[in-house]
Amino acid sequence: MSVSAMLLQLLQAFGITAAIFALTLLGALPLGLPVALGRMSKCAPLRWLMSVYISVMRGTPLMLQLMVVYYGPGLLFHVSLPDNWRFLAVIVAFVINYAAYFAEIYRGGIQSIDRGQYEAAQVLGYSRGQTFFRIILPQVVRRILPSVTNEVITLVKDTSLASVIGTVEMFTRARMIVAAPRSPGMLTYLAAGVFYYVFNAVVAYGMTALEKRMDHGR
Numbered sequence: 001m002s003v004s005a006m007l008l009q010l011l012q013a014f015g016i017t018a019a020i021f022a023l024t025l026l027g028a029l030p031l032g033l034p035v036a037l038g039r040m041s042k043c044a045p046l047r048w049l050m051s052v053y054i055s056v057m058r059g060t061p062l063m064l065q066l067m068v069v070y071y072g073p074g075l076l077f078h079v080s081l082p083d084n085w086r087f088l089a090v091i092v093a094f095v096i097n098y099a100a101y102f103a104e105i106y107r108g109g110i111q112s113i114d115r116g117q118y119e120a121a122q123v124l125g126y127s128r129g130q131t132f133f134r135i136i137l138p139q140v141v142r143r144i145l146p147s148v149t150n151e152v153i154t155l156v157k158d159t160s161l162a163s164v165i166g167t168v169e170m171f172t173r174a175r176m177i178v179a180a181p182r183s184p185g186m187l188t189y190l191a192a193g194v195f196y197y198v199f200n201a202v203v204a205y206g207m208t209a210l211e212k213r214m215d216h217g218r
Helices: 003-039 044-059 061-078 085-110 116-123 128-165 170-179 186-216
Strands: none
Touching: 003 044, 003 085, 003 128, 003 170, 003 186, 044 085, 044 116, 061 085, 061 128, 085 128, 116 128, 128 186, 170 186
16 A cells, blocks of 8 residues: 555544544533533532533543443344444544533632622622623633643544444554555554644644633633
8 A cells, every 4th residue: 555545544534533523522512511510500419410420421431431322222222223323422422421521620610710700790780690601601711721622632532432333533544554465554653643643733722822812802
C-alpha cells in the first residue's frame, strides 16, 4: 500500500472520529447542566438518583459502558436493532458518560458563585430562572472553561475506544492498515498520531481563544 493511499484511508476514518467527537459534545454539554441541577436539587430522590448516575458513569470504564449500551438491548429485550445501531450506541455511551463529568464541572462552577448575587438579583426583581440564566450561568461558563477544555481534549483521545464494539474510527483503521500486506508499517501509526495531535491542537486553540474572548467580555 502506498503512503498516499494510507493517508487517504486515515483521513476518511478521521471523519468518523470527528463525528463521534462533535456529536458527543452536542449531547453531553447540554445534558450535563440538568444533571448538575438535579444533583443539587432539594428533592432528595432526584438528588440521590443523579448522584448514583454520576457515580456509576465515573466509576466504571467507558469501554464497559460501550459494550452495555451496544449489546444490552438485544440481550435483555431481544429486540431487533437498526443497521446503524453500532454508531448510535457509540454516541449514546459517550454522551451519557461525558455528561456525568460535565455535570460535576457545572456543579463546582455553580457552587463557586457567591450567594449574595442570588439575593441581590431577588432584590432587583429577577425571577429564579432569570437570575440563573442571565447572571449566574455566564459567570459559571467563564470559570469552568479550563476544566471543560481538559475534558474536551480527553474526548479526542477517547474516541479510539469506539473500536471495542467494531466502529472503524481512525485508530482502528490504522491497525487494519498495519495488519494488511505491504503496509507502510509504523509510518501508519505515526501518521495517525499526527492526525490526533493536530486535532487536539486545533481544539485546544479554539477553547483558549474562547476563554480569552469571554475574559475580555466581562
